[in-house]
Amino acid sequence: MKKIIVVTLILLGGFSAKAQNLDTFFKQADFFFKANVLNGKVAYDAIKKDRSTLDEVLKIAEGITVSKSDAKNYQAFWINAYNLSVIKGLVDNYPTKSPLDDKGFFDKIKHNLGGKSIVLNDIENKLLRAQFKDPRFHFVLVCGAVGCPPLIDEAYLPIALETQLQKQAKLAFNGDYFIKVNAKKKRVEGSKILEWYKEDFTMNGTTEIEYINTFRTEKIPTDYKITYFEYDWRINKQ
Structure with missing residues (x-):
């Protein structure tokens, strides 16, 4: 019984230490x-x-x-x-x-x-x-x-x-830094991230526009075309 208690205390101590380190x-x-x-x-x-x-x-x-x-x-x-x-x-x-x-x-x-x-x-x-x-x-x-x-x-x-x-x-898809909606041309310009990782945004048979609309306040018509603007690789410094 003592051995079981000691092992249990050691295990609990290990879990506690991990939790403390993570916290x-x-x-x-x-x-x-x-x-x-x-x-x-x-x-x-x-x-x-x-x-x-x-x-x-x-x-x-x-x-x-x-x-x-x-x-x-x-x-x-x-x-x-x-x-x-x-x-x-x-x-x-x-x-x-x-x-x-x-x-x-x-x-x-x-x-x-x-x-x-x-x-x-x-x-x-x-x-x-x-x-x-x-x-x-x-x-x-x-x-x-x-x-x-x-x-x-x-x-x-x-x-x-x-x-x-x-x-x-929601910030990404409702602002103008990640996508830009052009109603006159019926087009969405998106970050290159949408192109580079297209498979992530079209899982389960959804289109990119459909995925974007799950976060949009003002929905984008699904017939809009999507293009991608160049990525800005300058350092994000203050």
Whole structure:
């Protein structure tokens, strides 16, 4: 009986430590974003001068393990880890004009996160998109460029994640930075993200316009044609 109690206490202690580490990560990430993001733009100059807070939260992220079955914690962790690692990559090479100026930024440079050594593309495509089939990830994963959806000034949190995902998708499709509706020409101009990841926005037999309309206040006629404007790869700095 004593052995069972001891093993149980050890297991509970392990779970508690993991929960505390994850909670600490979310709190530190939230603090960092609030201090360094304004209107979707990042204070790279200030972070470059003092990167201690960024390094600290990424150090916490190294030792965290979270299961895919714990979906909200998993998704929130990897979304924040991605966004923080993009900022780290740009700060490492700052001043820089674009993430594309740094060779292998998305597909070669590895980051130590969640017990893995992983590139940014694999976080997006293997850990998130492939596992959950949710196009809304495209509105919260921020690649460090002006053409990306704007970075928010808070962390994505498991308790609020569904609300946050919905909000960012609605902002994208009701504003004019992600799509532009031209009623005279019966056309929608969209971000290249819609073209690059077309399979995400046309799942289950829906068209891109039909998907967009699920978030639109003013619906777009389904006979409108869709084209794509050039992506703005300039760094999203303040």
